[in-house]
Amino acid sequence: MSALLSVDDLSVTFGHGADAVQAVRGIAFAVAEGESFGIVGESGSGKSTVLRAICGLAPVSGGRIALDGAAIPAPRRADFYRRVQMVFQDPYASLHPRHTIDRVLSEPLAIHGFGARGARVEAALEDVGLGHGFRFRYPHQLSGGQRQRVAIARALILEPKILLLDEPTSALDASIQAEVLNLLDRLRAERGLTYVLVSHDLAVVAHMCERLAVMQNGRVVEELTRDALRGHAAEQDYTRTLLRASEGFRKDGAT
């Protein structure tokens, strides 16, 4: 398999000396063109940090990140963001509070020299199930799930080849989640997109990804295929605990 995106022995360290936080401790994975790769794992285990590092937004302290076999120049250049877009976990923080949705979506189009911007903005909103009524609102006038969908629309609007998706449907109800996942599925089939998807919902990952990595405390503890996940054929205790916990809350307190 020739990898489109590869991460090799990656480490990320925040801060220095006694206060240093080793968020990512030497992890590796490779994603082929057209593939969808999942990352699940403990809260705080470094999942978002890995995606941010790929985008050049985290202090990498070791290892390599390569696109098409070549190390990605740092700082990231404009053409990188034409190819790679990220949907952040925290849609609120990633949307400018005083910019209308229209501006949030048309600015990247202007920066990258796209034409027919009005029509593209309308289509992008339509794709994520938001009608005309939302185009000239501000982020604080939207519900949590509506904001999350704006963040997805913004990533898709530049027609990137690689999408890094950090909990893209965690604020959506099941019906809208299904629509967004179907949209992502269709786009991948039609345009040969490549995804790296972080989610704590194992069912979402099983649906979207052919392979996945399980992270705990900055490390990948296990990599498995969709079939292995579906068949509950995990090798590590932690992965098995996750599978068991996915069944819901038990009043007897057993987890």
Place this chain on the structure above:
Amino acid sequence: MSAILEVENLRVAYPSRQGPVEVVRGVSFALGRERLGIVGESGSGKSQTGRAILGLTAAGGRVTADRLHFDGIDLRGASPRIWRQLRGRRMSMVMQDPKFSLNPVMTIGRQIVEAGRRGGVSRRDAKARALEMLEAVQIRDPGRVFDAYPHELSGGMGQRAMIAMMLVGRPDLLIADEPTSALDVTVQLEVLGILDDLVRDRGMGLVFISHDLRLVSTFCDRVLVMYAGRVVEEIAAADLDRATHPYTRGLLNCLPRIDAEARPLPTLERDADWAR
């Protein structure tokens, strides 16, 4: 069961160019010392309902209700003094966007300590309690997180910090808006265990807003289903799979599953009648 919270015909409207738009349209329910789930479509008014109860509706929004009582206190037109006595002490809300709701320039520890001190606890005890709370919500490194700023936390750590902050004041009513949406499933269950204890042992009333049907059906006692600003169905949580409203029924079909393949996922054909 005596109700700690009574809500009758709650309405929230925002001005728009076409005149006021109602985003909550006549919601009524009573809450005892129980776990009440609220599920519903994105944008259906769940968060707006919660915020209105705590008097946290955004500027410009207009709230009306025939009855809005917390433990016998009429919340309609409550004075700032009454709100200071209630909010953060007797009633709290875990916001859907925790990292946005936390103060970005204050350490997590200070925020939890201040929330705890509103309950009249000394500074030293408040610090010890804050660290205890962080540990209880499964923070690996409570000491570091105590001294950290919100932007230095992961999504799920921010969510847990917010939960710690809201619980440290030992409220009688907690409105938790998607409190575990950023947590991995094992930590999620631990946090639910804490909420469960508070309801069972201390008689806290809990409104649990979530889109996670599996979680709501296993954790809550009762569930309200919201659609377009209204409650369209109320059902015992354990009977969620026997829901009758077509929205609720449709929702369950849309879920992806770990052990079965459905592609594309079923979606909902929404009926304009549901929004009437």
